[in-house]
Amino acid sequence: MSSTRLALLSPAERGPMTLPASMGQFVHSTESHQQIWGSWLQSWHLPVAVSEITPFLDELSHQALHQDREVFWSSMPSESHASRLVLRGPLHAEALRRALTTLHLQNCMPGRILHAQGDSLAIAMHGPQGPVPAFNRALTDALEGIHVDLAMTPVWDPGHFRLLLTDMDSTLISIECIDEMADHLGLKRQVAAITERSMAGELDFQTSLRERVRLLQGTPASSIDAIIRERLQLSPGARELIQAAKAQGLETGVVSGGFTQFTRHLQEMLDLDYAFANTLEIVDGKITGQVLGDIVDADAKADILELLAISAGTDPSHCIAIGDGANDLPMLRKAGVGIAYHAKAVVRAQADFQIRYGGLDTAADFLGWY
Structure with missing residues (x-):
């Protein structure tokens, strides 16, 4: 009728x-x-x-x-x-x-x-x-x-989503950690230029990461603690989004092409269920300029999302992913909902939803978590 x-x-x-x-x-x-x-x-x-x-x-x-x-x-x-x-x-x-x-x-x-x-x-x-x-x-x-x-x-049914997974640099936090580390060596401009090319999809992530880390050779490991203490800031609305996700019964995690020292700090700060990142080699209290093990790149982020979904007894269609750069795209595409946060144009064009002006808690509104 x-x-x-x-x-x-x-x-x-x-x-x-x-x-x-x-x-x-x-x-x-x-x-x-x-x-x-x-x-x-x-x-x-x-x-x-x-x-x-x-x-x-x-x-x-x-x-x-x-x-x-x-x-x-x-x-x-x-x-x-x-x-x-x-x-x-x-x-x-x-x-x-x-x-x-x-x-x-x-x-x-x-x-x-x-x-x-x-x-x-x-x-x-x-x-x-x-x-x-x-x-x-x-x-x-x-x-x-x-x-x-x-x-x-x-209009999703209650309990539809089981996992929220977010990128770290310029997403869950407002800084690019490796850029801040480079600042200690007076190499911020050189490293930031490589970061920008990578985020815009112009440079292979693994290559760009190794190049940036190589520039950090000789940096005292203590500088990481100083950056966390003095410069690391959550993005606006980050805490509110994580709290809203937890109130909805979701597991939460951060996955990053950055470094474990920062993701572990965020895991403790926000009580996240998961944290994944790269491991810097540190010898005699100094960064050697090398990354240990496999690099967490774009494909790895998507694979991690899928593995966490399986671990939660579901599949990626019941997961939410948030990111800002080209290396987040496979993860955003694999998730049931992919959200671009203050992202590059190439990412905004392929995400389900985009946050251009507000904080991360805007995502909670999009998802109906009022």
Whole structure:
């Protein structure tokens, strides 16, 4: 049986809009009637087809046009697919308007408001089931220039996810550890240049890591403790994201092409279940410029995610991965949800969701962990 979904978006100062009296016979229930993000959002599910009420919708649209309001409607099956639109950032009425207009062009209509608190908003959306990345690319393009993170996501069942695995440098923490180590030798510019080429996908990671570590030869091992003590900082929202994941019953871990001294520190600081990284060779209290054992590179990160999923009694589709560089891409692609965090363009283009402006806790909103 077909039905109609109807929504009205009005400037907050205009207040909600009264439907024409002629439509009253069709309105059985109101899904949303709430002021959010500088706007009034009203939405209804009408148990009739658009063709049956076209004259009333035309009247409503004409009225809305003269009152600086927007009206959306669409015909769809009574049991349409439910998704979730999530916005996170400074309250911005234009961001909401652009997002809803973009999704309306793809036959997606707003329903009830799932969450509205502070700078976080989530709205149930109804419409055809489409590829998540396509919806999100369209939304990102539509909101270019507005510093709001947003995503169109499925509505996952409780307990769907079992593991959260995140990269370390410039993701879980705000620094690149090896760059800070190079600073002790006055080689920060040389090492940072190699790092940048690697993160942009221009240089093989294993080669770049060995080149960078070689430049650190002779650095006192005590410098690592100094960097941890004086320079290491969590990325905004990191602690909140890990706490939210744990509250949802997920195992948590960090995997890095960096070094074990830093990942172990983070494991203790955040009570992570897992920590994986490379081992620096240290002899007589000094870094030799060599890495011991196999290097944790892009493929290793993806393999680690898969092994941890199996250990948790599940598969990668029930895992979340977060990263910022090209060496995170295999892990992001293998996970059920891959999130790019303040990432390079090549990573943003291939991730399911992207966080461009906010902190890591934005991912908790995307995942429905309010």
